[in-house]
Amino acid sequence: MIGLNGELTAKTGIKDTIPTLSGYIGVGLAFGIVAKAAGLNVVMIILMSAITYSGAAQFVIVSMLVAGSSFFAIILSVFLLSARMLLMGMTVAPYMKKESMLKNIIIGSLLTDETFALSMNKLNATGRVLSFKWLNSANLIAYLTWVISSGIGGALGGLIPNPNLFGLDFAFLAMFIGLLYLQVIADKTMKFKLQLAVIVITLGLTYVGLIFIPSNLLLIVVTLAGGGFGVFIKDAFF
Structure with a gap:
């Protein structure tokens, strides 16, 4: 690839x-x-x-x-x-x-x-x-x-x-x-630090979400939230 x-x-x-x-x-x-x-x-x-x-x-x-x-x-x-x-x-x-x-x-x-x-x-x-x-x-x-x-x-x-x-x-x-x-x-369109930050945030959201969100909804909720945080971080710091 x-x-x-x-x-x-x-x-x-x-x-x-x-x-x-x-x-x-x-x-x-x-x-x-x-x-x-x-x-x-x-x-x-x-x-x-x-x-x-x-x-x-x-x-x-x-x-x-x-x-x-x-x-x-x-x-x-x-x-x-x-x-x-x-x-x-x-x-x-x-x-x-x-x-x-x-x-x-x-x-x-x-x-x-x-x-x-x-x-x-x-x-x-x-x-x-x-x-x-x-x-x-x-x-x-x-x-x-x-x-x-x-x-x-x-x-x-x-x-x-x-x-x-x-x-x-x-x-x-x-x-x-x-x-x-x-x-x-x-x-190569995104900096490695930005990608790493989004990955870490997504892992954190998943961990917390497992406690409060039904497993069937967890994937879509974390996807939307992680994407939102990614856009914010990119605009604010990159």
Whole structure:
């Protein structure tokens, strides 16, 4: 991700996404194994990955199914957890304003945390420009990798009856730590001290929020608050 060039072709989109696929493969396999241990079959696992297409939400769905949560509670939790995608979609939307509504819907439907981070890094190499061909290719290769990996994980799940013993439930967290690191070192538009300050503030808000805010709302609240503090700090000190 660090050595992205300024090309915005479909071929380049696939090439730029390849370094991030290890995250999809690792977490997808982990999800498939965890879902299989929770009682889902391979077909259900593949369909969930293809339709829901949200690693965090899928882990939540599985855990809530095991806990016997109601259908409404699961839907609400997934909605609140995925609400951050609205913010990411609105961030990418200005770069797609010349494209048709259909193309914007396609981009928004397959956008993930990883392809969002990739597109933000790509802006540093293209003069703040994105293209539908590039981002759509990145989204599609990521989508297919996720679905296939989770299916393989489900097929292998029978061999690992207790995946928590191997720490597979922390695979998603590890992937996001890696994405954060790559984003910080690749983004040259912001000073490192500013990025570090926002990270520390966000961690503090998360810690305090865990005490006072329901977990389903925590992510969106901290995202908005952290972004607000980031804008204030940038204007006041940078």
